[in-house]
Amino acid sequence: xxxxxxxxxxxxxxxxxxxxxxxxxxxxxxxxxxxxxxxxxxxxxxxxxxxxxxxxxxxxxxxxxxxxxxxxxxxxxxxxxxxxxxxxxxxxxxxxxxxxxxxxxxxxxxxxxxxxxxxxxxxxxxxxxxxxxxxxxxxxxxxxxxxxxxxxxxxxxxxxxxxxxxxxxxxxxxxxxxxxxxxxxxxxxxxxxxxxxxxxxxxxxxxxxxxxxxxxxxxxxxxxxxxx
Amino acid sequence: xxxxxxxxxxxxxxxxxxxxxxxxxxxxxxxxxxxxxxxxxxxxxxxxxxxxxxxxxxxxxxxxxxxxxxxxxxxxxxxxxxxxxxxxxxxxxxxxxxxxxxxxxxxxxxxxxxxxxxxxxxxxxxxxxxxxxxxxxxxxxxxxxxxxxxxxxxxxxxxxxxxxxxxxxxxxxxxxxxxxxxxxxxxxxxxxxxxxxxxxxxxxxxxxxxxxxxxxxxxxxxxxxxxxxxxxxxxxxxx
Amino acid sequence: xxxxxxxxxxxxxxxxxxxxxxxxxxxxxxxxxxxxxxxxxxxxxxxxxxxxxxxxxxxxxxxxxxxxxxxxxxxxxxxxxxxxxxxxxxxxxxxxxxxxxxxxxxxxxxxxxxxxxxxxxxxxxxxxxxxxxxxxxxxxxxxxx
Amino acid sequence: xxxxxxxxxxxxxxxxxxxxxxxxxxxxxxxxxxxxxxxxxxxxxxxx
Numbered sequence: 001x002x003x004x005x006x007x008x009x010x011x012x013x014x015x016x017x018x019x020x021x022x023x024x025x026x027x028x029x030x031x032x033x034x035x036x037x038x039x040x041x042x043x044x045x046x047x048x049x050x051x052x053x054x055x056x057x058x059x060x061x062x063x064x065x066x067x068x069x070x071x072x073x074x075x076x077x078x079x080x081x082x083x084x085x086x087x088x089x090x091x092x093x094x095x096x097x098x099x100x101x102x103x104x105x106x107x108x109x110x111x112x113x114x115x116x117x118x119x120x121x122x123x124x125x126x127x128x129x130x131x132x133x134x135x136x137x138x139x140x141x142x143x144x145x146x147x148x149x150x151x152x153x154x155x156x157x158x159x160x161x162x163x164x165x166x167x168x169x170x171x172x173x174x175x176x177x178x179x180x181x182x183x184x185x186x187x188x189x190x191x192x193x194x195x196x197x198x199x200x201x202x203x204x205x206x207x208x209x210x211x212x213x214x215x216x217x218x219x220x221x222x223x224x225x226x227x228x
Numbered sequence: 229x230x231x232x233x234x235x236x237x238x239x240x241x242x243x244x245x246x247x248x249x250x251x252x253x254x255x256x257x258x259x260x261x262x263x264x265x266x267x268x269x270x271x272x273x274x275x276x277x278x279x280x281x282x283x284x285x286x287x288x289x290x291x292x293x294x295x296x297x298x299x300x301x302x303x304x305x306x307x308x309x310x311x312x313x314x315x316x317x318x319x320x321x322x323x324x325x326x327x328x329x330x331x332x333x334x335x336x337x338x339x340x341x342x343x344x345x346x347x348x349x350x351x352x353x354x355x356x357x358x359x360x361x362x363x364x365x366x367x368x369x370x371x372x373x374x375x376x377x378x379x380x381x382x383x384x385x386x387x388x389x390x391x392x393x394x395x396x397x398x399x400x401x402x403x404x405x406x407x408x409x410x411x412x413x414x415x416x417x418x419x420x421x422x423x424x425x426x427x428x429x430x431x432x433x434x435x436x437x438x439x440x441x442x443x444x445x446x447x448x449x450x451x452x453x454x455x456x457x458x459x460x461x462x463x464x465x466x467x
Numbered sequence: 468x469x470x471x472x473x474x475x476x477x478x479x480x481x482x483x484x485x486x487x488x489x490x491x492x493x494x495x496x497x498x499x500x501x502x503x504x505x506x507x508x509x510x511x512x513x514x515x516x517x518x519x520x521x522x523x524x525x526x527x528x529x530x531x532x533x534x535x536x537x538x539x540x541x542x543x544x545x546x547x548x549x550x551x552x553x554x555x556x557x558x559x560x561x562x563x564x565x566x567x568x569x570x571x572x573x574x575x576x577x578x579x580x581x582x583x584x585x586x587x588x589x590x591x592x593x594x595x596x597x598x599x600x601x602x603x604x605x606x607x608x609x610x611x612x
Numbered sequence: 613x614x615x616x617x618x619x620x621x622x623x624x625x626x627x628x629x630x631x632x633x634x635x636x637x638x639x640x641x642x643x644x645x646x647x648x649x650x651x652x653x654x655x656x657x658x659x660x
Contacts, residue, residue, distance in 0.1 A: 055516075097473050158380045164370045171366050172384060175359040178352075193512065209487045216480025217390070219473060221383040224304050232657030236650045248639075255635070259628065269592050271560055273620045276592055278627040285631070328634045332627050339623040341585045342558025348499050397489075403499050403521075405568055407590040415592045433635065440642040447649035455656040559620070 006098050013089075013102025018109060020079060027075050028114065035068040035118050039125055050127055057126040058188035062181055065118065066148060069111050070170055073156035076103050081161060096223040100153065107149045115141060133191045136200065140191065143207045144184030147214055151176055154218040157226055180214075183207040232454050235447060244439045251432035258429035262422040269419070275339045280422060282332040284430035285325050286354075290392055291434060292322030293361070297389035300382035312378035313449060315385055316368060317441035321434065323361040330354060341405060350406035353395040360388040374449070500568050503547035519570050520549065520579060521587060526563040538584065542567065549573070553581040560586045 021027060042060045046053055080086040089099060119141075123130060152173055159169035187203035262280045269276040299315035302308065333351065334344045345351065364384050371377040399408045412420045500521035506513050525548060528541035538553045551569050561567065566588060571581035 095470070095473055097477075155384075158367070158383070161376075162367070162371045162380075168363075168367060168370055171363040175356050175363060176387060178356050205491065206488070209484045209491065211484075212480050213390075213484030213488070216477045216482075216484060217387060220477035220481070221386065223470070223473065225380055225383045232653050236652075236654035236657055238650070240646070271562075271565075271588070272592065274624050275620050277624050279592070281627055281631040324634065324638050328631065331630050331634075335623055335627045335630065339620060340558065340560055340588060342561070343583065343585050346585060405499060405585060405587050407588060410590040410592060414590050419592050437638060437642060440639075440646060444642065444645035444649045447646070447653055451649070451653035451656050454653075 006095055009092075009095075009098040010101045010105065013099055014105040014109075017076060017103060017106035021075075021106070021110060027072065028110070031068050031071055032114050032117050034071070035064050035114060036121055038064045038067060039118070039122055043125055053126050054128060055189075057122065057128050058192060059185045060126070061118070061122050062144065062185050062188070065111065065115060065145070066174070066177065066181065069114070069148065069152065070173070072107060072110050072114075073152040073169065074160045074165060076107055076153065077156055077160040090226065096226055097219045099226070100157075100218065100222040104150060104153045107153050108146060111145050111149055112142070115145065128192060131192070131194055133194070133200075136204070137188065137191050140184060140187045140200075140204060140207070143204065143211055144180060144188075147180035147184075147207065147211045148177060150211065150214045150218055151180075154214075154222060154225075157222065176214075179210050180207065183210060232451060232458075235450055235454070238447065240440075240443065244436065244443070247432065247439065248436040251429070251436040254429035254432050255426075258422075258426040261425055265418050266422050267418070269416075272340065275336065276419065278332060278336045278339075279419075280426040282329060282336055283423060284427045285332060286329040287427055288430050288434045289322050289325035289329055289357075290396065291431075292318045292325060292438070293357070293389045293392050295438075296322060296361075296385045297392075300385040300389075303378055303382045304386075309374075309378075309449065310446075312374075312382070313442055313445040314438075315382065316445055317438055319361050319364050319381075319385060321437050321441055323358060323365065324437075325434075326354065326358040326361065330358060346405055348405040349398045349402045350395070350404045353391065353398050357388070357391050357395055360384075360391065364388055374452075502544040503542060503549045504544055506549070506573060507547055513573050514575055515572050517570070517572055519568055520551075520573075520581075521566065521568040522549070524561070524563055524565050524567055529563065531557075542569065542579070549579050550577070551579045551581050551584075553584050555584075557584050558586045560588060 039060065042056075042064070043053065046056060046060075077086065080089065090096070122128060152169075155172045155176075156169055159165045159172060162168055183203050183206045187200050187207065190200040190203065259280065262277060266277060268274045295318035296315050299311045299318060303311040303315060330351075333354075337346070337351075338344050364381055367384055368377055368381050371380060398404060399406050415423070500519035503520065503522055506518065506520055520542065522542040522544040525541035525543050530539040531537075536555050538555070538557055540551055542549050542551050551571075553569065553571075561584065565586055568585045568587050569579060569581035570583045570585075571579055573579050
């Protein structure tokens with residue numbers, strides 16, 4: 001197995017997942033709608049005080065994406081489980097982690113697309129000041145989503161094949177996500193306020209190290225976990 | 229069905245019964261020892277004695293999770309049923325001791341700091357560790373197939389145990405409300421001795437409860453396996 | 468691109484990540500509280516934002532009105548001194564020179580309005596001076612009652 | 613320094629009580645688990 005053919009496998013899995021998604025679109029719309037709804041609900045729950053809403057905005061947006069993104073991960077395995085296609089996929093030669101990486105990329109694209117649609121809504125609803133730190137904000141959004149999607153893809157490979165998967169995935173996923181959530185929220189919050197303490201850089205570096213650890217551990221464990 | 233009958237009548241090993249009795253007496257004795265030998269500390273007064281249960285409970289929790297980590301690795305490597313059962317037992321015992329640590333820390337915190345709970349990195353990371361292993365136990369209870377359950381929970385167990393060093397070092401890496409670990413240099417000799425005695429007593433207790441938990445899991449699993457065997461062989465089975 | 472490569476690759480990623488986390492000087496990121504000097508260094512951003520402030524109680528600065536549960540004291544990190552106002556009884560270990568963490572906001576008048584006062588003590592546990600037996604404390608306890 | 617009504621012994625006794633309750637409670641659970649496992653084996657063996 002050459003490096004080249006593995007890259008092809010990764011691309012093929014990602015492409016297949018994204019095509020399935022593009023053809024139906026139902027999932028994308030549902031997740032986006034739920035996320036937008038949650039943004040509204042948080043707004044109502046926290047009351048009409050614009051200043052406190054703005055302070056809480058970073059945390060709300062990240063929580064919203066994590067709760068609604070949860071739904072996306074099941075779909076990633078669901079279709080294959082129903083058709084029995086996962087077994088066939090596993091029978092092909094080559095590394096198991098290529099399947100993981102392919103699914104990771106597909107989920108990453110999916111969640112990032114949801115975010116791209118969601119962020120303008122959040123900016124309007126919470127009156128978020130968009131300052132000069134936009135490139136860095138995009139970096140934080142990417143890194144935070146990457147950590148979230150890595151762990152989500154990994155845990156969903158187990159949870160979606162068990163009973164009570166709706167409960168099990170968040171139960172396994174959210175505690176492990178807390179470091180990522182914390183670093184993302186702090187970095188976003190600091191950048192939105194113009195980074196008065198110069199602490200955003202440290203949070204971003206922390207986020208990078210979490211992403212690297214989770215990616216490495218998922219690659220290591222996926223091969224063992226996906227086996228029947 | 230002879231095996232199943234023998235299994236159901238199996239007696240608990242003598243060493244385990246003995247160890248349990250000794251552990252309980254040791255814990256009671258160590259606590260009495262701590263109360264007699266430790267004077268009220270400056271500032272802390274007698275609240276310092278909470279340390280003799282809080283700290284050993286935390287040590288036990290860490291040790292139990294290290295056992296989970298090790299047993300999970302062994303399972304993924306050797307695929308031995310015993311390792312899986314040990315990981316299951318240690319995860320439950322570890323979760324119990326983590327819960328106890330949090331409760332006792334909360335009582336101490338209310339007296340010494342003035343709050344039951346605060347969002348300090350040490351407290352938060354300990355709570356996260358607790359939730360991760362509650363999730364681990366939920367995963368086990370929601371998955372029926374023994375091999376699949378063992379593989380999955382080994383993965384989750386290894387991931388979860390990666391948090392143990394983070395929790396332990398959190399007071400040194402980050403600015404926290406929780407004080408850093410005490411050492412013989414920062415404690416008077418009588419407190420060091422009493423803490424060590426209590427720690428050893430709790431360690432005995434840890435081994436004893438692990439032993440009992442493992443025994444229950446082993447009998448349960450063995451009975452399931454024997455039963456399945458009997459069905460496959462087409463023997464008459466009463467259910 | 469076989470199993471061994473993936474094993475090595477994954478392990479290297481995990482170890483790099485942990486190594487960076489431990490030795491990369493990221494310790495400053497997770498800050499539970501700020502010191503008075505750090506708070507004032509924020510300039511305009513210091514005011515009217517929820518924050519945790521930590522320092523030592525300046526000796527002799529404590530003003531405690533037990534009837535109205537009103538507590539006022541100065542908090543210092545050795546360089547900067549901030550006045551704190553709080554409502555409610557302080558924890559049992561609150562006293563002069565003790566480390567404390569207060570939650571609240573720094574207002575325009577230069578007063579830190581706190582909603583909660585927590586004691587941050589050290590890891591030192593010292594026995595009382597020589598000649599004081601543990602039994603004395605218990606006897607004293609019984610005599611008091 | 614303050615005339616607070618908090619008695620440190622309440623906290624100490626509370627902490628030790630919580631410890632013992634947890635330990636005894638968990639021991640009881642272990643006892644039940646062991647008994648249940650033996651019963652389970654007996655039931656499967658047709659010896660109820």
